[in-house]
Amino acid sequence: MENPFIFGRAVAGKHFVDREEELRELTASLISGQHIVLFSPRKMGKTSLIKRVFEDLEDVDALCIYIDLWQITSTHALAKEIVNSVVNKTYTSAEKLGRELKDLFRSLRPRVYLEMDGQIGVEFGRERVEEALRDALDLPERVAKNKGTRLIIALDEFQEITHLNGLPLEKIFRSTLQHHENVSYIFAGSERSLIDMIFEERERPFYRFAKQMELRPISGSVLERFIMDKFALSGKKIDRDAAAWIAEFSRGVPYYVQHICHEVWYMTGEVADIGLVEQCLNDRILPVLSSGFQTIWNRIRSQGQRRLLIGVANEDHPKIYSQGFIGRYELKSPAHVEKAVKSLNRAGLMDGNEIEDIFFAEWVRANFSF
């Protein structure tokens, strides 16, 4: 039997759970031409939700294109990625595309060729990169109009645009996209400060350009059901207590649920219980992550930040600014705590007053006594 739990890549289809409301809202908005900003911290399920939305819309209501900005490190690469993914989604023959090239681009004169795997490849020079990008950004609208269909384009990890060419690039994006009538955009992002800066600051080009949507943790009871059903369908069993423990420990973040369950399922003979779950965590999951966590820990230069992490890892819902907490972990003063929290948030190690990665929290708890 195949392991029914998947982590490390976005899921859809039978692996996807919950998010019915978000799915309804997203599909309805996109079909009507409303652009969406989809925000959540990493691992909450944005990319999976996009994949799931595409399953519903693909071919019936629209042609769907996914672009991950995280993999793109230059403006030229961005233009090329947009052109290539749009072309491969909408053209089946390189000849036909070749004939229509002139009408599709204003200034760009790309070269079209056939790749070994049958994909259409499109190449163009690196000079005049800004004009190339404008042309690339306009391509989906032109194709959509030509074909009489709607295009939906997901730009995942959109905050990365700020690391490319920042504001000038945003301006080009915005000024091009605002004329599009047949293309709907999903801008997904996982860094709140950057996403807020792009879409919420009055003087930025994308100010209020798209409807905001935030993905929240999945409810514990839904996850508990999901875990038990997957075990049952694959011929194994898990105690209700153990399933509830995993859902709670995961704080409703689907990535952790899938990761833990993947390991637990593998180790389960007939019935998994809480003991087995804890054993998987300590013997299988944390050891693999440990060397990465050590590197992270070594990079934290301030003992105050380390002590704060230890305190947060060791207590349930700690009041980190209270006299008691500050005293127990030798944090000096509320102002010192505040400064440490800020640094750790900036480093991505904390999200608000919590440790961002539950496995890291567990590792800290297991390794440092106080």
Ligand SMILES: Nc1ncnc2c1ncn2[C@@H]1O[C@H](COP(=O)(O)OP(=O)(O)O)[C@@H](O)[C@H]1O
């Ligand atoms: N709706 C869902 N149902 C089941 N598992 C999910 C769901 N959303 C996310 N996951 C799990 O979480 C992992 C991370 O999801 P992903 O979509 O990559 O999150 P994000 O894009 O927000 O970082 C996936 O690999 C999958 O294991």
Ligand SMILES: [Mg+2]
């Ligand atoms: Mg993602």
